[in-house]
Amino acid sequence: MIKKILFYVILSIINKVLKGTRFFKLKRFLFHTIGIEVGKDTKIVAPIYIGYINKLSMGSNCWIGKNLTIEGNGNVVIGDRCDLAPNVLINTGGHLIGDKNRRAGAGIKNNTQIESGTWIGTRVTIINGANIGESTVVAAGSVVIKNVENSTLVAGVPAKVKKVLD
Numbered sequence: 769m770i771k772k773i774l775f776y777v778i779l780s781i782i783n784k785v786l787k788g789t790r791f792f793k794l795k796r797f798l799f800h801t802i803g804i805e806v807g808k809d810t811k812i813v814a815p816i817y818i819g820y821i822n823k824l825s826m827g828s829n830c831w832i833g834k835n836l837t838i839e840g841n842g843n844v845v846i847g848d849r850c851d852l853a854p855n856v857l858i859n860t861g862g863h864l865i866g867d868k869n870r871r872a873g874a875g876i877k878n879n880t881q882i883e884s885g886t887w888i889g890t891r892v893t894i895i896n897g898a899n900i901g902e903s904t905v906v907a908a909g910s911v912v913i914k915n916v917e918n919s920t921l922v923a924g925v926p927a928k929v930k931k932v933l934d
Contacts, residue, residue: 775802775820783815787834807848812836822860826850827884842877842897847884853908856888859895883918903933 778798786795795814796806806812807828816836818824824838827848834854838844840861846852858880866873878897882888886900889908894900898912906912907923907930916922921931 772820778802779818782812783817787814789813813854833890840877843879845879845881847882847886847902849884850882850886850888852882852888853890853892855891857891857893859893860897862896905933 778801782795782798789811792811795812796810799806799812804818805825807826807830809828810826810830810832812832813834815834816832818838819841821841822838823843825844826832826846827850829849830846831851833852833856836852837857839857839859842860844858844860860878860880862876862878864873864876865871880894880897880899882900883902883904885903887905888900889906889910891909892906892912894912896913899915900906900912901916901918901920903919904916905921906916906927907921909925910923910927911925912922912927914926916927917929919933920929921933922928923930
């Protein structure tokens, strides 16, 4: 219980006192103290929103824009040299389709991995445990519902391959 309270107190300090494009080293240190892995030279523009039960790991030399939100109770791994624009949502929870009495059936937990060198545009939503391949670009406003191959540009709702990148 005390660990959970400490998690939310430190997250609140990061999100309210240390928000914006400053104090990157201090934010990395504080995230480490609450069990969130943040690699060397990763810059997090708080606020970010994450539940206590999520496991979050960010690689080195990343840029994490403000308002990153991780919903659900799955794990999220972000590789090295990734850029996430503002307002990215990763939802790791969901439900099976239930019977006619209640369509939201049993809960499920998904994990999401964003491979190294990837750029996620503003207001992208990633759901269903979709994994994003290495050196990929996800265009702004896209909704990713399934895995994305390496070195591709995807866009749209749902996101579809628009171009294979060099």
